[in-house]
Amino acid sequence: MSIAVSALVRPSRTQRLVWGGCGLAQCASALAVGLLAPDRFLLAPQLALALAGAGACVLGAAARRPKTHRIDISGTGDLRVTVQQDVDGRDRAAREGGTPQGGVAALRPDSVIWPMLMLVRYAAPGARPRVLAVWRDSVEPAAWRALAVALAVAGRLPHAGEGCEDTTNSLQRTNS
Structure with missing residues (x-):
């Protein structure tokens, strides 16, 4: 699907x-x-x-002046998050926690979907994971439903989280 x-x-x-x-x-x-x-x-x-x-x-x-984000999820489950506050190129998006233009991030399997809030964890390959809080009042109702379904489907793909470093999981594995 x-x-x-x-x-x-x-x-x-x-x-x-x-x-x-x-x-x-x-x-x-x-x-x-x-x-x-x-x-x-x-x-x-x-x-x-x-x-x-x-x-x-x-x-x-x-x-503080809030930022607007754009989430794009492709049919294969690739995730792209961009910050749309000021349009001054790739460096601004990378500094603010988005993926650079043309860069694709992987959705982490520990993203959470609740009725009023989605916590989307994502990371570009070789980068540490980031979290984007998506509240129900911050997106259109139709986009909320489509995003919830897409995140649920993309989070179950076999390559979700592949190639991203997560220091918390590696520390837990070494301590046990």
Whole structure:
């Protein structure tokens, strides 16, 4: 069965809201530890500073200008992910985690499809695996269904993940 899909993955409002909520929760916990209950915690000022710094980083990530990705899956299961923020050539796509123009990545078998979220793990040959979060509100409904089917089919192909280095699996194999 050959499935060919091309989907434009826009920035997700859900993901930005989740990040913003987590950042606000960390800032609120920093306030609670630092001002409201400093006598209950060991090293309360340092803990409050660490929580505030983490909250600020998460809020900064939520406020950044989001990127648009394009996922292309060929009929043979080859995967291509490109970043479409600025059009200035191959180097920008490679720096931002996409595959260079003309480069093909392999879908990793540990990609996950949930009802509201797909975590697509992919890697170019000789590169470390990358993850792209695809939320339901970031693609069209028809594209969501086609992408879910294509990822399920491409993940089962015998060459999925072939030629890509994954240090976590090799470490687990050497430790056991």
